[in-house]
Amino acid sequence: MDMSELVSAVVKEVLERMEARKALPCVFVLAKREPALEERVRPLVEPYFPEGVDLVFFGEDLAGRTPAKHILPHLCCSSMADLAAGRVSSRTLETVLSLLLKGISVEVLRFGYRDHADTAPGALYDLYVGYEKTLASYGLKEFKAKLPESIRVREKLITAAMVEKYGMEGYRAMVVPADATVTPLAAETADALKVGIQKKL
Numbered sequence: 001m002d003m004s005e006l007v008s009a010v011v012k013e014v015l016e017r018m019e020a021r022k023a024l025p026c027v028f029v030l031a032k033r034e035p036a037l038e039e040r041v042r043p044l045v046e047p048y049f050p051e052g053v054d055l056v057f058f059g060e061d062l063a064g065r066t067p068a069k070h071i072l073p074h075l076c077c078s079s080m081a082d083l084a085a086g087r088v089s090s091r092t093l094e095t096v097l098s099l100l101l102k103g104i105s106v107e108v109l110r111f112g113y114r115d116h117a118d119t120a121p122g123a124l125y126d127l128y129v130g131y132e133k134t135l136a137s138y139g140l141k142e143f144k145a146k147l148p149e150s151i152r153v154r155e156k157l158i159t160a161a162m163v164e165k166y167g168m169e170g171y172r173a174m175v176v177p178a179d180a181t182v183t184p185l186a187a188e189t190a191d192a193l194k195v196g197i198q199k200k201l
Contacts, residue, residue, distance in 0.1 A: 026054040028067035030092055030106070033057035037073060044109070045069065047146040058092075069107060070099055071143060076112040077128060083140065084131040100138045107143035150175050150198070158197065160185040167193035175200050 027045050031037060038055060045053055049068070056062055072092070075083075079093055088094045096106050113120070113128035120128075135141075150173035151166055158176055163186050166174055173196040176182070182190075182197055190197050 024052050024054040025049055025068040026056045026062065026065050027069045027071055028062070029055055029057045030070060030072045030095055031058060033060065041071060041073065041109070044143065044145055045071070047148075058095075070104060072096060072106050072108045072140075074110045074112060075108045075140075080111065080113065080128060080131045080135065083138075084134045096140065100140060103139065105139040105141065107141060109143050111142065147171060149173055150196075153180075156180050158182040158186045160189040162186065163189040163193065163195055163197070167195040171195065173198055177201070 027041075027049075029037070029041055033055075038057075041055060042053075045055070053068075056065075056067065079089070082089050083093060083097065086097070088097050099106055111128075111132060113125070113132075117125065132142075147170045149171070151171045152175045153162065153166075154177065155162070156177060156179065158174070158180055160183065163174065167189070172194070174190075175198050178199045178201050180199060187197070189195075
C-alpha cells in the first residue's frame with residue numbers, strides 16, 4: 001500500500017467515525033469536561049438512550065445536533081436564588097436562563113441546598129424548597145434516573161407493603177426466589193398496581 005492509499009484509508013475511517021458520532025443523540029452537560037464528571041453523568045443518561053449517546057460539554061461542538069437533554073451537574077444555593085429571581089451570575093447560569101427562556105427544560109443532578117437538610121433552620125430550608133418549586137415551574141427540574149423495569153427481591157415472604165413500595169418507585173416487576181411466599185394481599189396489590197411478580201431461582 002502506497003502513501004496516498006494509506007492517507008485515503010485513514011481519512012475514510014475518520015469520516016465514517018465522525019458520521020457515526022453525528023448520528024448518535026447527544027446530551028449537553030452544562031459544565032467543562034472532566035473525567036470524574038463524565039463517569040458520573042454517563043451511567044445516568046445511558047439508560048434513556050439504549051442505542052448510545054454522545055456527551056457534549058461546554059466549549060465543545062454540537063455538530064449541528066439538537067441535544068436530547070440538557071444536564072446541569074450541580075446547582076448551589078446562591079445560584080438557585082439568582083435563577084429563581086431571573087438573575088444570572090455566571091456563564092453557566094446565563095446558558096441555563098437562555099434555555100429556559102426558549103422553553104427548553106434543564107435537568108439538575110444535585111441541588112446543593114439538600115446537603116443542609118439536617119442542619120438548616122426549617123424556615124431557611126423551606127425557602128430553598130420554594131425556590132426549587134419556582135425553578136420547576138420555569139422548566140428546571142431534578143434529573144430522574146431511569147429505573148430498570150424489574151428489581152430482584154431476595155426475601156422469602158413478599159408482602160403488600162413491599163409490592164406497594166417497589167410499585168411506587170416505578171418498578172414494573174419484582175423478581176423473587178422460586179420458593180418465596182406471596183401473601184394474598186401482596187398479589188392483590190400487585191394486580192392493582194400492575195406490578196408483576198416473577199419467581200426465579
